[in-house]
Amino acid sequence: MLLVNNLSKYYGKFCALKDINLEFDNGIYGLIAPNGAGKTTLIKMLTTLIFPTKGEILYNGTNIVDMDDEYRDILGYLPQDFGYYKNYTPTQFLMYLSALKGIDKNKAEKKIKELLELVAIDDVADKKMKKFSGGMIQRVGIAQALLNDPKILILDEPTAGLDPKERMRFKNIISELSRDRIIIISTHIVSDIEFIANEIVMIKDHRILYKDSTSNICKSIEDKVYETEIQFNDSHDFKKKYISLSERQEGENMKIRFICENKKEIKSTWAKVNPNLEDVFLYEYNDNLKEK
Amino acid sequence: MDKNNIEVPNINSIEIKDIVEKGIKPKVSFFSYLRDMYKKVGFKNIFHDISEIIFIVLITLFTLCFAAIIIKDNDYIEVWQIYSFIFVVSPILYLLISFFSFFNTKQNGTYEVEMICKYNIYQLSALRMFIFSIVSILCNSILIFMFFIVNEEINLLRALAISITALFLFSSVFLYVLLNTSHKITKYFMIAGWIIINLALMISKNNYYNVLLTQLPIYVHLGLTISCIYLYIKSLKKLINFRSVKGEM
Numbered sequence: 001m002l003l004v005n006n007l008s009k010y011y012g013k014f015c016a017l018k019d020i021n022l023e024f025d026n027g028i029y030g031l032i033a034p035n036g037a038g039k040t041t042l043i044k045m046l047t048t049l050i051f052p053t054k055g056e057i058l059y060n061g062t063n064i065v066d067m068d069d070e071y072r073d074i075l076g077y078l079p080q081d082f083g084y085y086k087n088y089t090p091t092q093f094l095m096y097l098s099a100l101k102g103i104d105k106n107k108a109e110k111k112i113k114e115l116l117e118l119v120a121i122d123d124v125a126d127k128k129m130k131k132f133s134g135g136m137i138q139r140v141g142i143a144q145a146l147l148n149d150p151k152i153l154i155l156d157e158p159t160a161g162l163d164p165k166e167r168m169r170f171k172n173i174i175s176e177l178s179r180d181r182i183i184i185i186s187t188h189i190v191s192d193i194e195f196i197a198n199e200i201v202m203i204k205d206h207r208i209l210y211k212d213s214t215s216n217i218c219k220s221i222e223d224k225v226y227e228t229e230i231q232f233n234d235s236h237d238f239k240k241k242y243i244s245l246s247e248r249q250e251g252e253n254m255k256i257r258f259i260c261e262n263k264k265e266i267k268s269t270w271a272k273v274n275p276n277l278e279d280v281f282l283y284e285y286n287d288n289l290k291e292k
Numbered sequence: 293m294d295k296n297n298i299e300v301p302n303i304n305s306i307e308i309k310d311i312v313e314k315g316i317k318p319k320v321s322f323f324s325y326l327r328d329m330y331k332k333v334g335f336k337n338i339f340h341d342i343s344e345i346i347f348i349v350l351i352t353l354f355t356l357c358f359a360a361i362i363i364k365d366n367d368y369i370e371v372w373q374i375y376s377f378i379f380v381v382s383p384i385l386y387l388l389i390s391f392f393s394f395f396n397t398k399q400n401g402t403y404e405v406e407m408i409c410k411y412n413i414y415q416l417s418a419l420r421m422f423i424f425s426i427v428s429i430l431c432n433s434i435l436i437f438m439f440f441i442v443n444e445e446i447n448l449l450r451a452l453a454i455s456i457t458a459l460f461l462f463s464s465v466f467l468y469v470l471l472n473t474s475h476k477i478t479k480y481f482m483i484a485g486w487i488i489i490n491l492a493l494m495i496s497k498n499n500y501y502n503v504l505l506t507q508l509p510i511y512v513h514l515g516l517t518i519s520c521i522y523l524y525i526k527s528l529k530k531l532i533n534f535r536s537v538k539g540e541m
């Protein structure tokens with residue numbers, strides 16, 4: 001079990017995270033928050049790349065910083081900007097990292113073959129990576145994080161740059177893995193983790209806003225999300241009044257999904273809909289969504 | 293007493309494992325730790341940038357040989373100035389390789405993935421620097437031997453002692469600065485300082501400096517050498533356990 005205890009992180013005087021308390025057991029945790037909210041900062045502390053200004057992180061009761069190489073031994077990590085050696089092939093690069101992870105050479109060879117098949121880049125396993133597309137590199141990154149069969153797997157925006165088919169494959173891989181390990185995934189693409197995450201962690205104003213299951217979080221805006229059709233001409237005024245969540249064209253009209261917080265304003269032509277995680281995200285971080 | 297009656301303390305196997313692990317882990321000596329790492333990671337991976345390193349070694353050796361030839365051809369050079377030359381240049385090869393090595397690792401986008409591996413950059417660096425220092429000693433010795441062939445006034449043992457002392461003294465200080473200051477300027481300053489101060493002493497023909505290099509009994513020199521090696525190993529150990537603040541070095 002991974003326990004985050006009263007964690008705060010300051011960059012100089014700038015406060016990135018404040019009084020964070022979290023608990024992770026085996027399962028998938030989705031970390032969602034807008035740009036600059038501190039996801040990467042939290043992840044870097046969980047991977048001991050940077051250290052908390054205050055507080056501590058414990059794995060089974062031991063501070064992860066004190067565990068040192070024992071902790072790194074059970075950790076898999078995909079950084080937000082995954083770097084690689086351009087002149088290496090995926091196989092060479094993964095062999096190199098396996099060696100640094102202290103994995104026996106024969107075991108590593110077998111594991112690498114497996115992993116490259118898993119992320120479907122086995123056909124280019126021996127091509128130099130400088131010829132790879134962004135999505136292919138990202139998949140090498142995912143494979144790399146799984147080399148040591150980590151007990152704690154931390155992925156910082158793993159689906160960035162993946163096409164829908166590969167995102168689907170990724171979801172399946174992760175669900176498969178989640179049974180006996182802690183998986184923490186940060187992402188902006190809410191739909192990528194909405195249905196596979198056991199719990200969602202949301203950060204707002206440097207603090208934890210939610211740490212709960214998707215359905216419980218969605219309950220927070222139950223009875224507030226509606227859909228209706230309006231004319232394009234009216235849309236400007238409408239969006240001044242309500243937070244728009246999504247819009248699409250429907251013949252001559254526009255179908256709009258929005259938040260209405262005042263029960264008295266509800267009209268009979270509106271259809272109440274079940275909120276999803278993306279609605280919550282837009283609702284919570286809506287500062288600039290209402291048209292002025 | 294009945295043999296069967298001896299009480300066995302009741303410790304379960306997990307506790308024993310705990311005790312054994314806790315007891316053994318810190319006791320692994322520095323050298324067996326390095327040897328272990330070397331075996332596990334392998335030469336090819338430790339020196340994945342070997343071609344760049346060889347390039348630096350060759351360039352440096354070439355430059356130093358060139359400088360040595362100029363000094364040799366100069367009739368006004370005194371023996372102690374040769375010692376002084378050795379003292380100044382001995383750490384240079386080591387310095388260049390180590391500096392390149394750190395700079396290179398930090399420039400690479402791979403820093404983060406390498407940093408969370410079991411053997412991370414600091415531990416690998418300790419091993420690499422240890423090997424660099426041996427390579428440096430070998431190169432320096434060859435250079436000194438060449439001096440000796442052309443100028444038999446030189447005491448070979450003293451020259452070697454001076455060279456090794458300089459190398460380890462400098463690298464200990466280098467590591468200390470690397471681990472204890474985050475200001476880049478301090479690092480450059482100390483490197484430039486080493487060369488400038490020594491050159492100034494050599495050119496000004498400072499008497500103490502002269503005596504220190506040539507008149508000191510040889511066993512004092514050897515004693516100094518051993519202390520510096522000790523200091524160096526200690527700083528390498530620190531590097532292994534080093535956890536950088538902010539992920540910066």
Ligand SMILES: Nc1ncnc2c1ncn2[C@@H]1O[C@H](COP(=O)(O)OP(=O)(O)OP(=O)(O)O)[C@@H](O)[C@H]1O
Pocket residue numbers: 011014016033034035036037038039040041042080
């Ligand atoms: N090394 C640093 N020095 C100073 N400030 C930093 C540093 N790293 C991050 N920050 C600041 O901390 C805040 C959180 O950054 P962080 O990278 O954790 O955000 P994030 O949630 O990962 O964003 P994104 O979704 O864009 O990846 C930002 O305001 C950023 O400017």
Ligand SMILES: [Mg+2]
Pocket residue numbers: 039040041080156
């Ligand atoms: Mg980020």
